[in-house]
Amino acid sequence: xxxxxxxxxxxxxxxxxxxxxxxxxxxxxxxxxxxxxxxxxxxxxxxxxxxxxxxxxxxxxxxxxxxxxxxxxxxxxxxxxxxxxxxxxxxxxxxxxxxxxxxxxxxxxxxxxxxxxxxxxxxxxxxxxxxxxxxxxxxxxxxxxxxxxxxxxxxxxxxxxxxxxxxxxxxxxxxxxxxxxxxxxxxxxxxxxxxxxxxxxxxxxxxxxxxxxxxxxxxxxxxxxxxxxxxxxxxxxxxxxxxxxxxxxxxxxxxxxxxxxxxxxxxxxxxxxxxxxxxxxxxxxxxxxxxxxxxxxxxxxxxxxxxxxxxxxxxxxxxxxxxxxxxxxxxxxxxxxxxxxxxxxxxxxxxxxxxxxxxxxxxxxxxxxxxxxxxxxxxxxxxxxxxxxxxxxxxxxxxxxxxxxxxxx
Amino acid sequence: xxxxxxxxxxxxxxxxxxxxxxxxxxxxxxxxxxxxxxxxxxxxxxxxxxxxxxxxxxxxxxxxxxxxxxxxxxxxxxxxxxxxxxxxxxxxxxxxxxxxxxxxxxxxxxxxxxxxxxxxxxxxxxxxxxxxxxxxxxxxxxxxxxxxxxxxxxxxxxxxxxxxxxxxxxxxxxxxxxxxxxxxxxxxxxxxxxxxxxxxxxxxxxxxxxxxxxxxxxxxxxxxxxxxxxxxxxxxxxxxxxxxxxxxxxxxxxxxxxxxxxxxxxxxxxxxxxxxxxxxxxxxxxxxxxxxxxxxxxxxxx
Numbered sequence: 172x173x174x175x176x177x178x179x180x181x182x183x184x185x186x187x188x189x190x191x192x193x194x195x196x197x198x199x200x201x202x203x204x205x206x207x208x209x210x211x212x213x214x215x216x217x218x219x220x221x222x223x224x225x226x227x228x229x230x231x232x233x234x235x236x237x238x239x240x241x242x243x244x245x246x247x248x249x250x251x252x253x254x255x256x257x258x259x260x261x262x263x264x265x266x267x268x269x270x271x272x273x274x275x276x277x278x279x280x281x282x283x284x285x286x287x288x289x290x291x292x293x294x295x296x297x298x299x300x301x302x303x304x305x306x307x308x309x310x311x312x313x314x315x316x317x318x319x320x321x322x323x324x325x326x327x328x329x330x331x332x333x334x335x336x337x338x339x340x341x342x343x344x345x346x347x348x349x350x351x352x353x354x355x356x357x358x359x360x361x362x363x364x365x366x367x368x369x370x371x372x373x374x375x376x377x378x379x380x381x382x383x384x385x386x387x388x389x390x391x392x393x394x395x396x397x398x399x400x401x402x403x404x405x406x407x408x409x410x411x412x413x414x415x416x417x418x419x420x421x422x423x424x425x426x427x428x429x430x431x432x433x434x435x436x437x438x439x440x441x442x443x444x445x446x447x448x449x450x451x452x453x454x455x456x457x458x459x460x461x462x463x464x465x466x467x468x469x470x471x472x473x474x475x476x477x478x479x480x481x482x483x484x485x486x487x488x489x490x491x492x493x494x495x496x497x498x499x500x501x502x503x504x505x506x507x508x509x510x511x512x513x514x515x516x517x518x519x520x521x522x523x524x525x526x527x528x529x530x531x532x533x534x535x536x537x538x539x540x541x542x543x544x545x546x547x548x549x550x551x552x553x554x555x556x557x558x559x560x561x562x563x564x565x566x567x568x569x570x571x572x573x574x575x576x577x578x579x580x
Numbered sequence: 581x582x583x584x585x586x587x588x589x590x591x592x593x594x595x596x597x598x599x600x601x602x603x604x605x606x607x608x609x610x611x612x613x614x615x616x617x618x619x620x621x622x623x624x625x626x627x628x629x630x631x632x633x634x635x636x637x638x639x640x641x642x643x644x645x646x647x648x649x650x651x652x653x654x655x656x657x658x659x660x661x662x663x664x665x666x667x668x669x670x671x672x673x674x675x676x677x678x679x680x681x682x683x684x685x686x687x688x689x690x691x692x693x694x695x696x697x698x699x700x701x702x703x704x705x706x707x708x709x710x711x712x713x714x715x716x717x718x719x720x721x722x723x724x725x726x727x728x729x730x731x732x733x734x735x736x737x738x739x740x741x742x743x744x745x746x747x748x749x750x751x752x753x754x755x756x757x758x759x760x761x762x763x764x765x766x767x768x769x770x771x772x773x774x775x776x777x778x779x780x781x782x783x784x785x786x787x788x789x790x791x792x793x794x795x796x797x798x799x800x801x802x803x804x805x806x807x808x809x810x811x812x813x814x815x816x817x818x819x820x821x822x823x824x825x826x827x828x829x830x831x832x833x834x835x836x837x838x839x840x841x842x843x844x845x846x847x848x849x850x851x852x853x854x855x856x857x858x859x860x861x862x863x864x865x866x867x868x869x870x871x872x873x874x875x876x877x878x879x880x881x882x
Contacts (some may be wrong), residue, residue: 177677185666386661390722392630393655394678396647563630 174395178403179410186374186411195210196372196415200422206359207352207442208426224248224269224296227259231274238307246299263289279311312415320474352439357524358501360450364520364574367415368457369489370373371408372465376405376478379469379562388562397559400552401470405462416451423447441527448525451517456540459547460515461485467554470561481571486515492524503528513539515546555580581605582627582730587636589622589785594624598785599636604763604778606729609756611776612765613865615873619785620765621658624732627763628655640730644794650681654723657733658765662715662722664708668699672709672725681726690790693721697747716740730761737771749775769866779865783873786789797862801870805842807849808857808862814853821845833861 186192226243228236229251251261251268259271270288275281284304286297310320322548379401384387391400426442431438464485471477492499492511499508503525511521512535522539527530553575560577561569586589589596597619604610614620625631627638629650638645640652663671672690676682693702697717702710710718716739725732730848737745752775756762766772772779773793780790789796807816808831816832817825821840825866826833834845842860849855 173791174678177674181674382661382663385664386659387656387663389630389659389661390655390675390719391678393628393657394654394675494661563625 173399174402175399175406178395179407182404182407183380183410186371186408187414188546189374191370191374192411192415195366196418197503199367199415199419203359203423203442204363204426205360205418207355207439208436221420224293224482225251225267226296227251227262227268227271228255229253229256229259229271229273230276231278233340235274235307237277239303242303242306243299246303248296248299248323253330255565260287263287269293272300281308336412339431340497350455352429353441353528354500356441356446357496357527360446360453360527361496363419363450364454364457364523365413365489365493367454368461369486371458371490372461372485373482374479375404375408375462376465376472376482377475379466379558380472380475380478383470383472384474385567392562397562400562401463401466401555401558405459405466408462409455409458412454413451416454420444420447420451433456446523446527449523453523455566456543456547457489457519460519460543461489461552463547463551465552466556466575467561468571470558470578471564471569472561473565473568479570481574496524499524500528504531512560513542516545518543581639581641582626582763583639583642584623585637585639587623587626587633587638587743589619589626589633595785597626597633600707600782600785600787601636602787602790604761606759606761607756608777609752609762609764609775611772611779612763612782613767613769613772613779613869614782614788615767618782618873620767620782621734622785623782624655624657624734624763624765627732628653641851642786651726652729654679654726654728654731656720656731656733656736658738660716660719662707662719664706666707667703668705668707668710668718669694672722675722676725678730679726686726689727690721690725692769693725696751697744704787712739713741713744716806717744717748720751724751724755728760730879731755732763732765734765735767736764737766737768753770769864769869772864781869781872789868794864796865796868800863800868803836804835804861804863804867805845805859806833806859806861807834807845807855809849809853809855811853811855816849817844819848821848 224247225383226248228239231239236250237253243250246578253262253271256271256273259273260266262268263271266289270286270293273287278284284301287383288297297395313320313323318414374515379388382391388400395403423442424447427438427442427444430436465482467471468485469478472481495507495511498505499521502508508521508525511517511529512525514521518539522531532546556578557574561574581603585601588598598869600619600623602610602612612620612623627631627645629638629645629647640649656854665672669690671685673682676686676690676826691700691703692820694703697720699710699717699721700712702714707715707718720736723733731752736748736752740748752762752764759785764772776793778790778792779796781788781796789799791799807813810830813827813832815831816822816834817827821837821839821844822834824835836845842858846855847857
């Protein structure tokens, strides 16, 4: 085993044993699930998030109460009769009921019903009540006006607008509740790359600064070249990152392929194993670019605080796709999205978003990848030069401009 | 064997090392001596191939140094530092592996050294739990764990208690007897005088004097006299034949003024005090160091 691989192996083991690594490995799929699957789950069955509700009813005749009770039965809402408002309010206050509904005496012609609630935020219950009351009162009014409620319902129903997405590969129409699903998946993918690249970048930067401040670097350099030290770190942590993505892809495949269909989870169309693999590639690209930059500024930084200051421009570049995620997803072929998908500091994430929403022509993907690889090559070379100079410098806070000039030595 | 030939190194406008040459052979303990900032560490970093010289060449066993030669050197840097979060044994085996030394033999060697330095009970502990003295010893073990031919010790004894310091000295002398080339840098002259077979004194990156300890002392002659006496010896320091003196109640270390001999001093004191010991002394390395370097005002404490 050569020295580069020895350093890489050591860094891999140290990183994979790190608490942050374990936490992020677990949080990753949870975040992905929470952002992509959960909204679908909530939309399809709101009661997933809510138990049975009990509503105290004051006033109204027997017919109204029975009709209301039966129409609310399948919405998991029970009605309880209360003699007067005071006792109803007390039931709400004591937690015996979720809320209290006051039925006006002339309920057929009433403009408003009143609902007393402890929090006012039981949106699902309130919606169900509103629907049920409307469903009773309006047909009653139509009948008294001599109209057929069924006929009126049919005549006033608006035609639905069905949104279909033209799939570029098969040319077939794919049913689409798409924008939200794509937005959620896009946000979660972007977040994952942002989190991991930032985490590993800063880990590398910090590890270099710590070796510098603890003077370990002197011993390291008496055994290995600065290049081996830097690439060993990048490679070792990169492999730890890839291991993490491999775990995520495996978990993702399990959820999409096995657990999803069995548990009938609403897995969005954009969350596919193929996209997860693209995600891993985007990570590799972004990781090598940012980690070599972090290694360079880590070698030049005087302490962790200084490293933090020097890394602001990097964090800003990393955040750009996150800031503009909405316009990019709404219009993935706009000039702006196009630019960000070629600009190497943002291209891994933005190209991934474009691929997920509307696969661009292959040449665009190839060009974006080529620009990224070329930039990585240049960045790595610059970083190695800066690293060689910076790693032996201490006691002074150099500015970013001074540090970049070291690359000329 | 390590040979440094006409090596120079500058940082921007500062010349750190200028046209320096010396060589150290197997079995010898070679002292690189000089005040702080003299260029010792820069020289050592060039020997370690951490810095490249601007001009000049460094040879290992007669051939130009390459990156691969790093495996043959053990290095104890002046500024100590170990990865604090690693377990002691893991750190030692990792650093040995970076020198190409792996396997059970290396592990046994490391365990033997830990035992010898009283760190055996700490091998499973993290380095941050070690006391400063323990960490020093651990770093020394790290330098010699891969059994290198050439050892570079930069201020090895600084901050050690006498017992640990003696133990380390014992091991260093053993390594010398085993034929290793040992390069030893210090600004503590008493240590250099006790340990080194040859020295090179540098100041501001240049050679001031070099050679074996007797040679160096010989160059600066026997111009000091140790005088033990009974009686009031206050006048001795003021004698015209004495240029400088360190006076104690019954003892004086006197340096003879130019143009005077030891006899002149003896004649001057006879009859005024009762002399019990009169000895021509070689100056200590410390004194030579202060005389040669002190004038430049560059000597400073640690």
